[in-house]
Amino acid sequence: MVRVLIPVTLRTLSGGEAEIEAVGHNLRSVIADLGERYPELAGRLVQDGRIGRGLTLAINGDVVSTGLITKVPADAEIAIVPQISGG
Amino acid sequence: MVTAQSEVASQYNVIGTRPIRHDGVDKVTGAAQYGADLQLPGMLYGRVLRSPHAHARIVSIDTSKAAALEGVKSVITNADFPRASDDVIDTGEGSAQLNWLLDNVIASDKALYKGHAIAAVAAVDHHIAEDAIELIEVEYELLPPVLDVRDAMLDTAPKLHDGLKTGEMDGSKSDGDSNTASHLRFAKGDMEAGFADADVVIEREFVTSMAHQGYIEPHNGTAYWRADGTLDVWTSTQGSFVVRDSVAPLVQLSPSQVKVTPMEIGGGFGGKIPVYLEPLAAILSRNTGRPVQLTMNREEVLLATGPTSGTYMRVKMGAKRDGTLTAGEVYLAFEAGAYPGSPVGAGAMCALAPYDIPNQVIDGYDVVVNKPKTAAYRAPGAPQAEFATEAVINELAEQLQIDPLELRLQNAAVEGASRADGFTYGVIGNVECMQAAQDSSHWNSELAGPNQGRGVAQGFWFNIGFESSAYAQVNGDGTVPLVLGSTDIGGTRASIAMQLAETLGISAEEVRPHVVDTNSVGYTQVTGGSRTTFAGGWAAYECAMDIRRQMAERAAQIWEVDAAEVEYGDDAVIRGPADDEGNERSFGFKELAGQLAASGGHIVGRADVNKTSSGPAFATHIVDVEVDPDTGKVDVLRYTAVQDAGTAIHPAYVEGQMQGGAAQGIGMALNEEYYYDESGDLKNASLLDYRMPTALDLPMIEPIIVEVPNPGHPYGVRGVGEVPIIPPAPAIQAAIADAVGLRMNELPISPRAILEATLPEEG
Numbered sequence: 030m031v032r033v034l035i036p037v038t039l040r041t042l043s044g045g046e047a048e049i050e051a052v053g054h055n056l057r058s059v060i061a062d063l064g065e066r067y068p069e070l071a072g073r074l075v076q077d078g079r080i081g082r083g084l085t086l087a088i089n090g091d092v093v094s095t096g097l098i099t100k101v102p103a104d105a106e107i108a109i110v111p112q113i114s115g116g
Numbered sequence: 117m118v119t120a121q122s123e124v125a126s127q128y129n130v131i132g133t134r135p136i137r138h139d140g141v142d143k144v145t146g147a148a149q150y151g152a153d154l155q156l157p158g159m160l161y162g163r164v165l166r167s168p169h170a171h172a173r174i175v176s177i178d179t180s181k182a183a184a185l186e187g188v189k190s191v192i193t194n195a196d197f198p199r200a201s202d203d204v205i206d207t208g209e210g211s212a213q214l215n216w217l218l219d220n221v222i223a224s225d226k227a228l229y230k231g232h233a234i235a236a237v238a239a240v241d242h243h244i245a246e247d248a249i250e251l252i253e254v255e256y257e258l259l260p261p262v263l264d265v266r267d268a269m270l271d272t273a274p275k276l277h278d279g280l281k282t283g284e285m286d287g288s289k290s291d292g293d294s295n296t297a298s299h300l301r302f303a304k305g306d307m308e309a310g311f312a313d314a315d316v317v318i319e320r321e322f323v324t325s326m327a328h329q330g331y332i333e334p335h336n337g338t339a340y341w342r343a344d345g346t347l348d349v350w351t352s353t354q355g356s357f358v359v360r361d362s363v364a365p366l367v368q369l370s371p372s373q374v375k376v377t378p379m380e381i382g383g384g385f386g387g388k389i390p391v392y393l394e395p396l397a398a399i400l401s402r403n404t405g406r407p408v409q410l411t412m413n414r415e416e417v418l419l420a421t422g423p424t425s426g427t428y429m430r431v432k433m434g435a436k437r438d439g440t441l442t443a444g445e446v447y448l449a450f451e452a453g454a455y456p457g458s459p460v461g462a463g464a465m466c467a468l469a470p471y472d473i474p475n476q477v478i479d480g481y482d483v484v485v486n487k488p489k490t491a492a493y494r495a496p497g498a499p500q501a502e503f504a505t506e507a508v509i510n511e512l513a514e515q516l517q518i519d520p521l522e523l524r525l526q527n528a529a530v531e532g533a534s535r536a537d538g539f540t541y542g543v544i545g546n547v548e549c550m551q552a553a554q555d556s557s558h559w560n561s562e563l564a565g566p567n568q569g570r571g572v573a574q575g576f577w578f579n580i581g582f583e584s585s586a587y588a589q590v591n592g593d594g595t596v597p598l599v600l601g602s603t604d605i606g607g608t609r610a611s612i613a614m615q616l617a618e619t620l621g622i623s624a625e626e627v628r629p630h631v632v633d634t635n636s637v638g639y640t641q642v643t644g645g646s647r648t649t650f651a652g653g654w655a656a657y658e659c660a661m662d663i664r665r666q667m668a669e670r671a672a673q674i675w676e677v678d679a680a681e682v683e684y685g686d687d688a689v690i691r692g693p694a695d696d697e698g699n700e701r702s703f704g705f706k707e708l709a710g711q712l713a714a715s716g717g718h719i720v721g722r723a724d725v726n727k728t729s730s731g732p733a734f735a736t737h738i739v740d741v742e743v744d745p746d747t748g749k750v751d752v753l754r755y756t757a758v759q760d761a762g763t764a765i766h767p768a769y770v771e772g773q774m775q776g777g778a779a780q781g782i783g784m785a786l787n788e789e790y791y792y793d794e795s796g797d798l799k800n801a802s803l804l805d806y807r808m809p810t811a812l813d814l815p816m817i818e819p820i821i822v823e824v825p826n827p828g829h830p831y832g833v834r835g836v837g838e839v840p841i842i843p844p845a846p847a848i849q850a851a852i853a854d855a856v857g858l859r860m861n862e863l864p865i866s867p868r869a870i871l872e873a874t875l876p877e878e879g
Binding site for chain 1: 204286301538541542726728730
C-alpha cells in the first residue's frame with residue numbers, strides 16, 4: 030500500500046485527512062485510485078494530463094522528474110510539495 | 117585544511133586528488149572566450165533604454181528619432197515580440213511563467229522597477245547605439261512605488277499587476293487583487309501542545325535586505341537569426357538548454373530551431389539562469405539579418421538583474437529546560453521583485469531542516485514589489501530563512517545556558533527524521549558536521565581580547581539532481597575527450613572528468629572535457645542547485661561504464677572469445693581467458709585504444725541520466741569577530757567552515773566552494789544591501805557603493821571537509837556549492853551578541869546599524 034502524505038494546505042480537498050492510502054504501480058494509477066475517494070484532490074494533483082501546476086511530487090524523498098509515468102514501489106511514501114520557484 | 121588523502125578517498129585512484137583544472141591554462145593566459153569577446157562578421161551592437169521610474173504606466177513610446185539616426189539598424193519595444201502565454205517553464209533551480217518572463221525582458225504596459233527595459237536599439241557601433249537610446253521618447257504616468265514586503269502585503273497598497281490574486285496550494289485564489297502572489301504552508305504535529313510543553317519560548321522578528329550575487333562578468337548575449345529561420349545564441353549562462361527553452365517561445369520558434377552556445381562564465385551563483393538580453397538580441401537580429409550583441413554595464417547588472425529577496429520574517433520556538441526543542445513556528449514574507457517567483461518555497465523547506473522538532477508550522481508568502489525580479493542566489497531562500505531560525509536557536513542556547521553546539525546536537529535531524537514538508541532523511545552528515553566543529557581547534561581556542569565574540573550556526577540545503585548528459589570517445593593514444601553540457605562555474609570540468617577517469621582507471625589529465633552547445637550534447641540541466649558534480653559525475657560514470665563494456669567486447673572480438681569471459685578491471689587492464697598455450701591475455705587501456713581503429717572502429721561512450729536522489733548537504737560554521745564600539749565596524753578575526761561533501765571529488769575545489777560561499781554569506785551579513793530612496797531609486801548601483809567583501813576584509817577561511825558518502829551516488833557525491841552561504845549570517849549575528857551584547861536581527865549588520873543600536877538617539 031502506498032501512503033500519500035497530504036500537506037495541510039491541501040487537506041480541504043482530502044476531507045481533512047493528513048495521510049491517504051492508495052494502490053497503483055505508477056503515479057498516474059496511484060492518483061487515479063485516490064481520485065475514486067477524493068476526486069477534488071486528484072483533480073488538483075493531475076491537470077491537463079500532467080502533475081498539477083505549481084506542485085511537485087516526491088517518492089520516498091526523491092523529487093519526481095519523469096512525470097506521472099514514474100514507477101511507485103509498493104510501500105512507498107509520496108509527498109506533495111509546492112514547485113519551488115527561485116529563478 | 118584537509119591536505120592528506122582522506123579515508124574515503126583512499127579507496128580511489130583519482131577521486132580525492134587535486135589535479136590542475138583542465139581549463140586553467142586558458143583562464144590564466146586570457147585565451148578563454150567570454151561572451152563579450154565574441155566577434156562575428158557584420159555584428160551590430162545593442163543598447164537598452166531603461167526606466168528611470170520604479171512604478172509607472174507607459175503611455176507612449178516614440179522611437180522615430182532614434183530609428184532615423186544614421187547607423188541605427190533597428191529599434192524595438194515589447195510590441196515587436198509575439199504575445200507570450202502563461203505557460204510555466206522549468207528553469208532548473210526554479211521556474212518561470214513565460215508572459216512575466218517576457219515582460220521582465222522588455223516592459224509592456226508598465227515599468228515595474230527602476231532599470232526595467234523599455235526599448236532596445238541595434239547600431240553599427242556602441243556609441244551610436246548609446247546616442248540612439250537617448251533619442252527615444254517615453255511618456256510615463258507615474259504611480260506610487262511599493263518597496264517593502266510588509267507595505268506591499270497591505271490591502272491598501274498600490275497593486276503592481278491587475279488581476280494578480282493570492283494563490284493557495286489547493287488551487288484557490290483570493291477574491292481581490294493582491295501583491296501577494298502565493299502562500300504556502302508546511303506543518304506537522306500539534307503547535308498548541310508543542311508550546312505548552314516548552315519551558316522557554318522565544319519569538320523574534322527579522323528583516324533582510326535584497327542582495328546581489330555579485331558576479332564579476334556582466335550579462336551579455338549575442339544572437340544571429342539566420343536566413344533559414346534558425347537562431348544561434350552565444351551567452352554567459354548557467355544553463356544553455358534553459359536559455360534555449362526560454363528564448364524559443366518568446367520569439368515564437370521551436371527549441372529545435374535555437375542553438376545556444378555557452379561561453380565561459382565569469383560567475384553566476386544562480387543569477388545567470390534567467391534570460392535578459394538574449395531575446396532582445398534575437399529580435400534585433402531578426403529585424404536586421406545581422407548578428408547583434410548586447411552587454412550590460414555594472415549599473416545595469418545591479419539595477420535590472422536578479423538579486424535575492426529582501427524579507428520580513430518571524431520565528432517563535434519553544435524548548436524544554438533540558439534543551440529539547442518542542443515547537444517551531446516560522447513566518448516568511450519574501451520579496452519576489454516585480455514578478456512572482458521568490459525563493460520562499462525553498463526557504464520554507466530549509467528553515468527548520470537541521471532539527472528534529474515534533475511540532476512545526478512554516479508559512480511562506482511570495483510578494484511582488486517595485487524592485488528587480490529576484491533570481492536564484494546560492495541556496496535560494498535558505499540564507500534568509502535559516503538566519504532567522506538559527507538566530508533563535510542561538511538565543512535559546514543562551515537562555516537555557518546550554519552550549520550552542522550541544523543544543524544543536526541534542527536536537528539534530530538524523531536518518532529517518534522527517535521534515536515538515538514531508539521529506540524523510542536518508543543518510544546525512546548533519547551530526548558529523550557538528551561533531552567536527554566541536555573537535556576543531558577553533559572551537560577549542562580562547563578569544564583574545566575585549567569586544568570579541570564567537571558564534572556558531574548550522575546550515576541545510578537539499579541539493580538537486582535531474583538531467584545530465586555525457587559523451588566520450590576513446591582516442592588512439594588513450595586520451596578521452598569528454599563532451600558536457602554543464603557550464604563550468606566552479607571547476608566542474610575537472611570534477612566530472614575525474615569521475616570518468618576513476619571509472620576507466622586512467623588519469624584525470626588523460627580526459628579532455630569540453631562544454632559544448634545545445635545541438636552537440638544531450639539535454640543537461642543548469643549548473644545550479646549544487647547538482648553538477650553529482651548528476652554530471654553520474655553521467656560520466658555511466659558513460660565510462662559504457663566504454664568499459666565496449667572495450668571488453670572489442671578485446672573479446674580480437675581474442676575471438678566470448679565477451680562474458682573478458683573483464684575490464686578497475687586498474688584499466690582488460691583481461692581475458694588464457695590462450696590455447698595457457699598464456700594470460702590482457703590489454704592495457706592505451707594498448708587497446710591503439711588497436712581500435714584497425715579492429716572494427718572507434719568507441720564512443722554515452723550516457724543520459726535523470727537522477728532525483730541528490731543527497732542533502734549540511735554545514736557548521738564558527739566565527740570570531742571584533743566589534744569596534746566607536747565606529748560599529750565588525751572585523752572577522754577567524755572563520756572555520758565545516759561541511760559534509762559526501763565524497764570530495766576534488767578537495768581543493770570543495771574547499772574553494774566552502775570559502776567562496778562563506779565569503780558571500782559574510783558579505784550578506786555585514787555589508788551588502790540594496791539601498792533605495794522613497795521613490796524607488798537604487799542609490800548604490802555600483803561596486804564602490806554596493807560593498808562586497810574583498811580579500812582584505814576576510815581572514816583565511818579554514819575549511820574542514822566531512823565525508824559521509826551519499827549512498828544515492830556511485831561515488832558518494834553530495835553537492836557542495838550552496839550550503840556554505842547559509843551559516844555565516846547567523847554565526848556572525850551570534851558572535852556580535854557574544855562580543856557586545858547586541859542581538860541584531862536585521863541584515864546587513866552594517867557599522868551604521870550597530871551605531872544606531874548603541875548610540876543614544878540624539879547621537
